[in-house]
Amino acid sequence: MKNNNVIEVENLTKKFGDFIAVNAITFEVKKGEIFGFLGANGAGKTTAMKMLIGISKPTSGSAKVAGFDVFTNTEDIKKNIGYMSQKFALYDDLTVKENITFFGGIYGLSRAKIKEKRSELVQELGLGDIVNELVGSLPLGWKQKISFSIALLHSPTIVFLDEPTGGVDPITRRQFWEMIYKASNNGTTVFVTTHYMDEAEYCDRVSIMVEGKIEALDTPKKLKEKYKAINMNEVFLKLARG
Amino acid sequence: MSISVKNISKSFKTVNAVDDVSFEVKEGELFGLIGPDGAGKTTIFRILTTLLFADKGTATVAGFDVVDDFKEIRNHVGYMPGKFSLYQDLTVEENLTFFATIFGTTIEENYELIKDIYVQIEPFKNRRAGALSGGMKQKLALSCALIHKPKVLFLDEPTTGVDPVSRKEFWEMLKRLQQKGITILVSTPYMDEAELCDRIALIQHGKILQIDTPQEIIKHYPKKIYDVKAANMYRLLESLKSFEHHYSIYPFGEFVHYTDKREDFNPQELYQYLAAKNHQNIKIEITKTTIEDTFMELAK
Numbered sequence: 359m360k361n362n363n364v365i366e367v368e369n370l371t372k373k374f375g376d377f378i379a380v381n382a383i384t385f386e387v388k389k390g391e392i393f394g395f396l397g398a399n400g401a402g403k404t405t406a407m408k409m410l411i412g413i414s415k416p417t418s419g420s421a422k423v424a425g426f427d428v429f430t431n432t433e434d435i436k437k438n439i440g441y442m443s444q445k446f447a448l449y450d451d452l453t454v455k456e457n458i459t460f461f462g463g464i465y466g467l468s469r470a471k472i473k474e475k476r477s478e479l480v481q482e483l484g485l486g487d488i489v490n491e492l493v494g495s496l497p498l499g500w501k502q503k504i505s506f507s508i509a510l511l512h513s514p515t516i517v518f519l520d521e522p523t524g525g526v527d528p529i530t531r532r533q534f535w536e537m538i539y540k541a542s543n544n545g546t547t548v549f550v551t552t553h554y555m556d557e558a559e560y561c562d563r564v565s566i567m568v569e570g571k572i573e574a575l576d577t578p579k580k581l582k583e584k585y586k587a588i589n590m591n592e593v594f595l596k597l598a599r600g
Numbered sequence: 601m602s603i604s605v606k607n608i609s610k611s612f613k614t615v616n617a618v619d620d621v622s623f624e625v626k627e628g629e630l631f632g633l634i635g636p637d638g639a640g641k642t643t644i645f646r647i648l649t650t651l652l653f654a655d656k657g658t659a660t661v662a663g664f665d666v667v668d669d670f671k672e673i674r675n676h677v678g679y680m681p682g683k684f685s686l687y688q689d690l691t692v693e694e695n696l697t698f699f700a701t702i703f704g705t706t707i708e709e710n711y712e713l714i715k716d717i718y719v720q721i722e723p724f725k726n727r728r729a730g731a732l733s734g735g736m737k738q739k740l741a742l743s744c745a746l747i748h749k750p751k752v753l754f755l756d757e758p759t760t761g762v763d764p765v766s767r768k769e770f771w772e773m774l775k776r777l778q779q780k781g782i783t784i785l786v787s788t789p790y791m792d793e794a795e796l797c798d799r800i801a802l803i804q805h806g807k808i809l810q811i812d813t814p815q816e817i818i819k820h821y822p823k824k825i826y827d828v829k830a831a832n833m834y835r836l837l838e839s840l841k842s843f844e845h846h847y848s849i850y851p852f853g854e855f856v857h858y859t860d861k862r863e864d865f866n867p868q869e870l871y872q873y874l875a876a877k878n879h880q881n882i883k884i885e886i887t888k889t890t891i892e893d894t895f896m897e898l899a900k
Contacts, residue, residue, distance in 0.1 A: 398763040399734045444761075498637040524761055525789045527636030527804065528892050529899060532850050539834035553763055554790075559853035560833065578854060589853060591764055591792075598765045 362389045364515050364547045365410065369419035370428075372405050379405040381570035382419060387516075387563075392538060392548045394558050397567030398598045403551050404520070406567070410549070411518055412436050424515040437465070440509030443520035447505035450494030454485060454504060457493055458511070465512035479507050499530030506537055516547040523554060535560055555591035564590070566597050573597050601660070602627045602752055602783035603648065608657035610643050617643040618654070619806035625785055625799075630778045632797035633787040634895070640806040641787040642682060645756045648785070649679045662751045675703065678745035682757040684737050688730030692721055692740055695729050696747060703748030713780065714743045717773055735766045742773070746782075753777065755786040759793065771796050791892035802895050809898040818889045821897060823847065826867060827855035827887040830879040839877045843870065850896060857893060858884075 365387035372380040380402045387393045397403045408414035410423050412432030421428040424438040448457045458479060462472035480489055483503055493501060502522055509517050519538075523531045535557065542548050542562075550561070558564050558578060565575040574581055574597055578590055587593045603625035610618040618640040625631040633641045646652040648661055650670035658665065664672040686695045696718070700707050711718075721739050724732065729740060738758060745753060755774075759767045771793065778784055786797070794800045795814045802809040802817070810817055830836040836856060840849045847859040858870070867884045874882050 398765050399761075401763075521761070525637040525757075527639075527789075527899065528791060529850075529896050530636075535851055536834075536837060539837065543834045553761065553767075555764055556853040560851060594764050595768065598763065 363387065364389050364425075365393075365421070365423050365549070367410070367419070367421040370406070370409060370416050370421050371418045372402075372409060372414065373417045378570050380409070380416075383567070383570075383572045385565055385572060385575055387547060387549065389515075389547055390542055390545045391563065392542050392550065392561045394561030394564035395549060395551045395567070396558055396564055396594065397551075401567040401598070402570040403567055407518060407520060407549075407551070410435075411439060411441055437512075438515050440512070440514040440517035441520075442502075442505045442509045442517075442522060444502075444522060444524045445520075447501055448493045448508065451492060453490050453492055454496075455489045457504070458508060461508045462511055467512060475511055479504075479511075483507060499526045499534075502526055503530070503534060503537065506534065510541060510546065514546065516549055517541065519548065519550040521551055521553065523552060523557065531557075555589065555594055558590040558594070566594060568598055601625065602629065603631075603659070603661050603785060605644070605648070605659045606657055608644070608647060608654045608659055610640075610647065610652070610654050616806050618647070620657070621803075621806070621808055622657075623801050623808065623811055625783060627783055628778065628781055630774065630784045630786070630796075630798045632794055632800040633785065633803055634789075634791065634794045634800050634891070635787075635803035636789050638805075639803045641803060642756055643806075645679070645681075645754050645785075645787065649677060649754055650674060675748070676750055677752045677754060678748070678750035679754045680741050680745045680756065680758055682760065684741060686729045686737070686741055686744060689728060691726050691728055692732070693725040695740060696743055699744040700747045705748050707747065710747055710749045713749055713777075714746050716776060717746075718743045734762065738762065738766070738770065746777070750782065752783045752785065755784065757787050757789065759788055759790060767793070791890065791895060794891040800891075802891075802898060804895075804899050809895070814891055817891060817894050821889045821894050823859040824865075825887050825889055825893060826858045826860075826870075827852070827883070827885045828858045828870070828874075829855050829881070829883040830874060831881045832879070835877075836874070836879060839874060839879065843873055848897070848900075850893070852890075852892075855887070857887070 363386045368384050369382040370380060371382050383406060395403055409416045409428055412428060412435035416428060423435045426434040458476045459472055462475060480486060523534055538548050563577050565572050581593045585593045585596050601624045605621060605623050608618055608621045635641055647654050648659055648666060650666050650673050661673050662676045696707055717739050721736050759770055774784060799813050801811045840846055840858060845861050847861045850857045871882055871884055
């Protein structure tokens with residue numbers, strides 16, 4: 359991989375029978391970048407993301423994630439990335455503490471390391487009062503913040519976030535983005551999907567998928583200039599409406 | 601009044617899901633319940649559609665009491681729950697026919713009302729509902745909720761997880777339904793959709809924070825908001841937080857929305873402070889208040 363790229367994708371394609379879900383997409387993501395991966399429902403985002411995190415085999419093309427091949431080294435990819443989505447995050451029937459310990463164990467951290475990471479996390483998120491509560495009893499915003507921190511527990515090169523802020527209240531949504539900025543500032547690459555177009559503005563670069571293809575990829579500023587739009591919402595409407 | 605809610609409360613075990621909520625929706629109004637997950641929106645919907653009893657308080661829908669006249673209400677309201685609740689194994693057309701039959705009507709009789717929406721999924725009328733895309737499911741669910749020509753339409757988070765293009769189209773559909781005289785109560789976590797309603801109630805933790813037109817709610821915001829921008833967003837946030845006079849700091853798209861504690865705040869002072877911290881490309885401009893700013897101020 360060249361110049362600090364942590365994701366390199368070339369002509370990556372996924373077909374289901376006759377249907378081309380992802381059609382020869384090509385892009386690169388740099389270390390520490392916040393990369394927004396946007397598109398309408400059904401545009402192929404989830405399928406593309408599944409290939410990148412090593413749980414779906416591409417039909418053709420090539421891609422490397424954290425230096426590992428998506429065809430042959432999927433287990434290495436999984437060890438070097440973090441992942442969270444709105445749907446699956448934590449175990450509701452375990453406490454916050456148990457969830458941290460469990461995921462730390464899954465990622466192969468030592469007991470001492472887990473303990474250290476756990477107190478760090480409790481400190482940073484101010485979890486003191488709720489560390490022994492069942493995750494299921496916490497508000498969605500808390501779950502999402504904890505689950506993001508857990509996705510970072512094993513210091514992954516890249517963290518993939520699939521609509522992490524859907525339905526979350528506006529204050530927590532912003533606290534969540536501050537956590538993203540911080541991770542990126544520490545050198546972690548953030549690959550994120552969202553339907554909130556104001557969040558697209560927070561990304562370093564944004565790609566917009568339309569019917570399986572990447573129709574646009576640039577900084578929010580340049581995209582707005584190119585499509586003569588006042589904000590990313592307008593850029594999105596102009597591109598995806600077609 | 602099309603909907604009248606008086607002092608409704610509902611708890612589940614130790615959680616006060618809805619806490620002494622009152623509001624009224626006029627006939628033909630498009631009224632929004634705006635709040636995040638867990639605010640109590642769905643519980644209010646379920647009480648108003650007679651699927652759940654309130655612990656306290658009373659409510660009427662289309663003139664009928666939600667407890668005493670529950671059967672009447674069911675004939676006069678359409679309800680689209682947040683979770684897709686049609687029969688996945690029936691085709692598009694079968695689902696619609698099923699709901700029409702249950703309400704003692706036919707697709708033909710009220711076709712005019714759903715035409716705009718249904719024509720978009722009609723090419724797929726023989727496809728099973730389970731195999732539809734998210735956007736198409738939503739259109740089918742709305743058609744089914746409308747097929748008996750309800751007086752009041754309840755839409756619980758119809759646009760959650762829906763992309764901006766489909767969201768815009770959905771709201772255009774709602775406006776057209778409103779013009780046909782249907783009262784609509786809609787909930788959403790998207791604050792930008794609040795501005796499309798006639799009146800809104802901002803809700804969090806089971807309590808209503810404020811009820812008014814979107815314009816009036818924005819007017820009540822107590823402070824001037826400034827857009828602040830600099831080359832490095834993370835560093836900018838850190839610097840603003842250590843600026844002693846800050847009142848609130850929230851990222852908003854490419855800017856940070858900044859408010860100051862003082863009445864006589866001079867933006868030039870903040871500019872110099874940021875410049876001294878080596879920020880590049882600093883921009884500070886006064887900006888318009890949004891519903892989201894107001895919500896965050898009230899929810900603090």
